[in-house]
Amino acid sequence: MNALARPLPASSSAEILWERMLDCLRQDKLEYALGWIGRMRPLEVREDTLVMGVPDRFYRDWLDDHYRPLLESTLARVADRPMELAYEVVPGLAPAPNLQPPPSAHKPEGARPPRMNARFTFQTFVVADSNQLAAAAAAAVSDSPGRAYNPLYIYGGTGLGKTHLLHAIGNKIWERDPSQRVVYLSSEQFTNEFIESVREQRMPEFRRKFRDECDVLLIDDVQFLGRKEETQREFFHTFNTLHELGKAIILTSDMVPAEVPGLEERLRSRFSMGLITDIQEPTFETRVAILQKKAVLEGLDLPDEVAHYIARAIQKNVRELEGALVKVSAIHSLSRQPVTVDFAAHVLKDVLPTRQVVDVETIQKEVARYYKVPAEALKEDRRHKALAHARQVAMYLSRKLTKASFPEIGARFSKDHSTVISAVRKVEKLRESDAGMKRELDELEAKLTGE
Numbered sequence: 001m002n003a004l005a006r007p008l009p010a011s012s013s014a015e016i017l018w019e020r021m022l023d024c025l026r027q028d029k030l031e032y033a034l035g036w037i038g039r040m041r042p043l044e045v046r047e048d049t050l051v052m053g054v055p056d057r058f059y060r061d062w063l064d065d066h067y068r069p070l071l072e073s074t075l076a077r078v079a080d081r082p083m084e085l086a087y088e089v090v091p092g093l094a095p096a097p098n099l100q101p102p103p104s105a106h107k108p109e110g111a112r113p114p115r116m117n118a119r120f121t122f123q124t125f126v127v128a129d130s131n132q133l134a135a136a137a138a139a140a141v142s143d144s145p146g147r148a149y150n151p152l153y154i155y156g157g158t159g160l161g162k163t164h165l166l167h168a169i170g171n172k173i174w175e176r177d178p179s180q181r182v183v184y185l186s187s188e189q190f191t192n193e194f195i196e197s198v199r200e201q202r203m204p205e206f207r208r209k210f211r212d213e214c215d216v217l218l219i220d221d222v223q224f225l226g227r228k229e230e231t232q233r234e235f236f237h238t239f240n241t242l243h244e245l246g247k248a249i250i251l252t253s254d255m256v257p258a259e260v261p262g263l264e265e266r267l268r269s270r271f272s273m274g275l276i277t278d279i280q281e282p283t284f285e286t287r288v289a290i291l292q293k294k295a296v297l298e299g300l301d302l303p304d305e306v307a308h309y310i311a312r313a314i315q316k317n318v319r320e321l322e323g324a325l326v327k328v329s330a331i332h333s334l335s336r337q338p339v340t341v342d343f344a345a346h347v348l349k350d351v352l353p354t355r356q357v358v359d360v361e362t363i364q365k366e367v368a369r370y371y372k373v374p375a376e377a378l379k380e381d382r383r384h385k386a387l388a389h390a391r392q393v394a395m396y397l398s399r400k401l402t403k404a405s406f407p408e409i410g411a412r413f414s415k416d417h418s419t420v421i422s423a424v425r426k427v428e429k430l431r432e433s434d435a436g437m438k439r440e441l442d443e444l445e446a447k448l449t450g451e
């Protein structure tokens, strides 16, 4: 009997079991899982079943899909006997308070200037052809603020790293000399603060903040200044004061100054006084390099073929690329499933560009036709070898190409979720070791998705 499986007292309750399960997950360094399962609450123990309350059906299915094996094995460990988990939907269930991350988990922020993100640094930025000039200019500005390129104006499409570079400049200047007053905000925030200061008659304070107490001004998304005449007037004076004092000004936008609708001519010409540089969409190689760098930061062992798969699927936006990786990493660390192309395809079904939509029934029909077996037989309990193979392939493809959970797929084949899980694992393994199997699966997949 392991230490966690102390005999339960007669009053053994769902809470006690649940507490022990949480301890167990913490000991196994699965804190990550706690956030995801934290919306469950223990309700009661019914014979060999621990009944948990969940907020809705979607959440229940998702849990079942991703955590049942982990949760049931943990439950068996703490109860020291096999037990099952059951879920009951309890609408409006609040997260358990004991699952907030401990305060020590937060990195102390020190006195970093407000709104500055310590994660966005030059070290975490991947320099490539698509952003080389912008990155070099940003580095030059951070080395001699106010002297090199003033202002520096970085423009480009959404999610390509403009804000990251802006923060990298501010972080580097501040880290080298924390007495430097770095002010970062978006042009919308500037507008809002301005309006509020006018309304509350606090303009002297506003001007002090942006003109007297600012050494480096970082303004994100300046395009939102367009057509805001009063704010533009105020910003014009702010800009002039800082520029004359040799303070660094760095601006980002999604377009060049000449294209910002409703931007006054005098601001346009000032924004063009220093250096205007753009960030382009990343090439395939850059996307792979970004994924690999982020994987290292996430502590994820990312096989090249998975990096290539994601980089091929998400082409225009680094934010989405990063989001995809974080999702793969999170679900991998929770489910402990190996990071393969199939795993990534399944995890990212909702975010990758949609392919032809297929459902389990269509898959059953197509697979049956392919293996020349009756589709109905896939749903029966017949163990004939060819049938069993076709059934397993159909389960695997259902898992990969549809949003159905393991129990939902099981229901379509009159099998329970654990049969589906082992069929999927088996086909995944075969796919990797057997070239003929890989070809069969690719052919079927191409037929089903129209690709």
Ligand SMILES: Nc1ncnc2c1ncn2[C@@H]1O[C@H](COP(=O)(O)OP(=O)(O)OP(=O)(O)O)[C@@H](O)[C@H]1O
Binding pocket: 120, 124, 125, 126, 127, 131, 156, 157, 158, 159, 160, 161, 162, 163, 164, 165, 254, 290, 318, 319, 322
């Ligand atoms: N070259 C890169 N190296 C590493 N990470 C990058 C790179 N480019 C972008 N990113 C990451 O992509 C995400 C989006 O970047 P960022 O917020 O800087 O985009 P943006 O260009 O400011 O977009 P928007 O115009 O929508 O505000 C960030 O998490 C950022 O760290």
